Amino acid sequence: MVMTALNDLWHGFGVAFEPHNLMWCFIGVLFGNFVGVLPGLGPMAAISVLLPLTFSMKPVAAILMLSGIYYGAQYGGAICSILLNLPVHPPHAVTCLDGYPMTLKGRGGAALGITMIASFIGASFGITEMIFFAPVLVGFAFKFGPSDICALMLLGLLAGSTLARSSPLKGIAMTVLGLLFGIAGTDINTAEQRFTFGILHMADGIEIVALALGIFGIAEFLKCVNYIKPIAPKDMHVSMRDMLPSREELKTAFPAMWRGTFVGSLCALIPGTGPTIASFVAYALEKKITRTPERFGHGAVEGVASPEASTHSSVQGDFIPTMSLGIPGDAVMALILGALIIQGITPGPQLVREHPDLFWGLIASFWIGNILLIVLNVPLIGIWVKLLTIPYRYLYPSAIFFICIGVYSTTNDLFGVGETLLIGLFGYVLLMLGFHPAPMLLGFVLGPRFEENFRRAMLISDGDLGVFIQRPISASFLGIAVMLLVGQLYVWAQKRRAKAG
Amino acid sequence: MSLNKDKIAGLLLILLGLGAYLEGRTHSLGTLTQMGSGYFPVALGLVLLLIGCLLFVTASPDPADEPATQPHATDQTEPPHLSLDHCPPPDWRGIGCIVGSVISFIGVGHWFGLIPATWVCVFMAAMGDRTSTYREAALLSLLMCALAVGLFHMVLHVQFPLIQFPFGKV
Numbered sequence: 161m162v163m164t165a166l167n168d169l170w171h172g173f174g175v176a177f178e179p180h181n182l183m184w185c186f187i188g189v190l191f192g193n194f195v196g197v198l199p200g201l202g203p204m205a206a207i208s209v210l211l212p213l214t215f216s217m218k219p220v221a222a223i224l225m226l227s228g229i230y231y232g233a234q235y236g237g238a239i240c241s242i243l244l245n246l247p248v249h250p251p252h253a254v255t256c257l258d259g260y261p262m263t264l265k266g267r268g269g270a271a272l273g274i275t276m277i278a279s280f281i282g283a284s285f286g287i288t289e290m291i292f293f294a295p296v297l298v299g300f301a302f303k304f305g306p307s308d309i310c311a312l313m314l315l316g317l318l319a320g321s322t323l324a325r326s327s328p329l330k331g332i333a334m335t336v337l338g339l340l341f342g343i344a345g346t347d348i349n350t351a352e353q354r355f356t357f358g359i360l361h362m363a364d365g366i367e368i369v370a371l372a373l374g375i376f377g378i379a380e381f382l383k384c385v386n387y388i389k390p391i392a393p394k395d396m397h398v399s400m401r402d403m404l405p406s407r408e409e410l411k412t413a414f415p416a417m418w419r420g421t422f423v424g425s426l427c428a429l430i431p432g433t434g435p436t437i438a439s440f441v442a443y444a445l446e447k448k449i450t451r452t453p454e455r456f457g458h459g460a461v462e463g464v465a466s467p468e469a470s471t472h473s474s475v476q477g478d479f480i481p482t483m484s485l486g487i488p489g490d491a492v493m494a495l496i497l498g499a500l501i502i503q504g505i506t507p508g509p510q511l512v513r514e515h516p517d518l519f520w521g522l523i524a525s526f527w528i529g530n531i532l533l534i535v536l537n538v539p540l541i542g543i544w545v546k547l548l549t550i551p552y553r554y555l556y557p558s559a560i561f562f563i564c565i566g567v568y569s570t571t572n573d574l575f576g577v578g579e580t581l582l583i584g585l586f587g588y589v590l591l592m593l594g595f596h597p598a599p600m601l602l603g604f605v606l607g608p609r610f611e612e613n614f615r616r617a618m619l620i621s622d623g624d625l626g627v628f629i630q631r632p633i634s635a636s637f638l639g640i641a642v643m644l645l646v647g648q649l650y651v652w653a654q655k656r657r658a659k660a661g
Numbered sequence: 662m663s664l665n666k667d668k669i670a671g672l673l674l675i676l677l678g679l680g681a682y683l684e685g686r687t688h689s690l691g692t693l694t695q696m697g698s699g700y701f702p703v704a705l706g707l708v709l710l711l712i713g714c715l716l717f718v719t720a721s722p723d724p725a726d727e728p729a730t731q732p733h734a735t736d737q738t739e740p741p742h743l744s745l746d747h748c749p750p751p752d753w754r755g756i757g758c759i760v761g762s763v764i765s766f767i768g769v770g771h772w773f774g775l776i777p778a779t780w781v782c783v784f785m786a787a788m789g790d791r792t793s794t795y796r797e798a799a800l801l802s803l804l805m806c807a808l809a810v811g812l813f814h815m816v817l818h819v820q821f822p823l824i825q826f827p828f829g830k831v
Contacts, residue, residue, distance in 0.1 A: 213817065333674050333712045340681050340705050347698040352688055354702060378759070383748055385755030385789050553790035554801055560759065560786045561779055561805045564766040569819045574767045581763045591748045593670040611701045623694030
């Protein structure tokens with residue numbers, strides 16, 4: 161088992177080292193690092209903007225690049241948190257707590273250095289986890305029937321929507337709305353037009369690009385315009401020498417990195433718990449087990465090392481359910497899954513067997529990408545720090561143009577651009593009302609497959625809903641889902657009581 | 662009874678759920694064994710309706726209560742990015758310019774082609790920021806026009822006439 165995995169990985173390196181793939185991997189991590197640094201642009205917007213450009217690319221190159229943006233952005237995201245105390249990238253928000261005090265004490269460079277080490281350790285562990293765990297999961301997933309897949313999707317959707325930010329109720333509402341968006345267009349079973357309102361363009365359904373760019377692009381810009389202040393370029397000099405942590409700092413940081421890595425890799429395996437939750441859990445754990453909790457919030461090294469390691473290990477591990485089961489854990493993974501579908505690749509357990517070059521090439525590219533990121537970040541840290549000062553007033557107009565032309569190029573039609581604008585305005589209204597539209601994308605991507613599998617399960621069981629609890633696999637998934645809901649309810653009730661008392 | 666954010670959110674969901682339910686009813690429902698094309702939308706619509714009602718009922722009656730659901734800023738283990746969760750009041754100039762810029766991309770693009778559409782779109786969007794100057798915005802738009810021609814037209818071969826006039830291409 162181990163030998164086969166290593167053998168396949170060797171093959172994967174062959175794929176990833178093809179000059180063409182290597183180039184796209186490099187472009188992906190470079191661009192990801194770039195958008196990660198910039199406040200006000202995130203990996204979601206970046207992946208959605210570049211998604212249409214990948215349509216003409218080969219599947220392997222396209223997925224390597226889009227994934228590169230995602231994990232590359234995690235390297236850049238920490239810079240903003242540590243040096244400026246700007247928690248604009250959710251997984252790195254917790255790094256602000258101790259990263260910024262370190263900057264105030266003049267150890268900002270060292271904090272960045274520790275972040276880089278922690279990132280690499282975390283990512284390496286996440287990748288290793290994927291190498292050995294994903295094939296096992298695939299073997300298991302082949303036993304799934306339609307009802308099991310349905311139950312798993314339900315679990316993924318529930319976890320993705322309730323564990324995210326804001327209230328669980330609103331999260332579930334967003335997922336259901338996403339499912340509805342997903343089934344708009346021509347029904348595959350009956351060829352009936354649903355939710356098309358007689359518009360011919362809608363027969364193909366809503367474009368994933370239009371939805372993603374609407375809610376992560378336009379809606380975000382509508383919310384942030386004139387609220388992101390330009391950053392003064394003072395105090396923004398970090399050189400490579402500054403990044404060297406002291407021996408004492410390393411000594412406290414190393415065990416914390418391993419703890420963080422462990423937390424992150426666990427979080428990656430639970431559907432719906434992405435890097436953001438991993439980093440908060442890791443920080444809370446550090447604070448709990450330390451003998452000197454009073455140092456936290458005043459520049460404790462562990463408070464930087466552990467969350468960063470857990471973020472990176474969970475980012476890499478995030479790919480496990482997406483690539484081996486075809487069930488994305490969060491909105492970014494839903495986008496990657498969307499890219500796979502656009503490339504004509506059916507996501508699911510058969511992906512590893514049918515497209516080994518894609519699966520193992522992707523894993524190999526993770527290693528290459530992470531090494532490239534270290535090379536990019538350590539000597540060039542000064543340049544990335546300078547990039548922080550690019551004002552928002554240049555960024556968002558350029559991004560809007562990219563959105564317009566990107567959506568246009570998917571269908572060669574201006575209708576899609578209008579669709580994006582409408583979705584963007586709708587997304588902004590949702591943001592105003594305290595919703596987080598990200599789970600919508602999860603529902604959108606899974607919508608048609610959920611309906612199809614549900615239909616199939618009902619056809620096989622002759623309309624007996626009991627099949628979901630009779631089959632052990634689906635019953636256990638549903639059991640976990642129920643536990644999740646009960647847990648959420650409990651937390652909600654506690655909060656309510658605390659508020660009342 | 663005052664309408665706070667959660668109440669409006671609940672109402673919106675009820676409306677959307679009702680819409681999905683009514684649209685779904687125009688298709689055949691079928692049975693659970695042989696699900697028709699309307700079955701799934703109707704079910705989802707009802708779920709949305711239910712969530713909307715729940716949200717409406719559980720919404721805290723006093724808008725002043727709302728910040729209390731957010732953790733105290735002094736508690737350091739709580740996510741500091743919750744400030745991100747708070748949507749600031751709308752900035753009408755920015756919103757107007759962004760919406761206008763996308764609409765003008767569609768309109769100008771339809772009649773005049775890619776280059777004018779890019780210029781107008783970027784210029785208008787840039788003017789949404791209160792610190793932008795006309796000069797800066799114009800230069801940024803020119804840069805984007807160059808990118809439109811260089812990257813999207815020449816490299817990626819996006820099918821979009823560069824320049825045209827409503828009464829025939831030049």
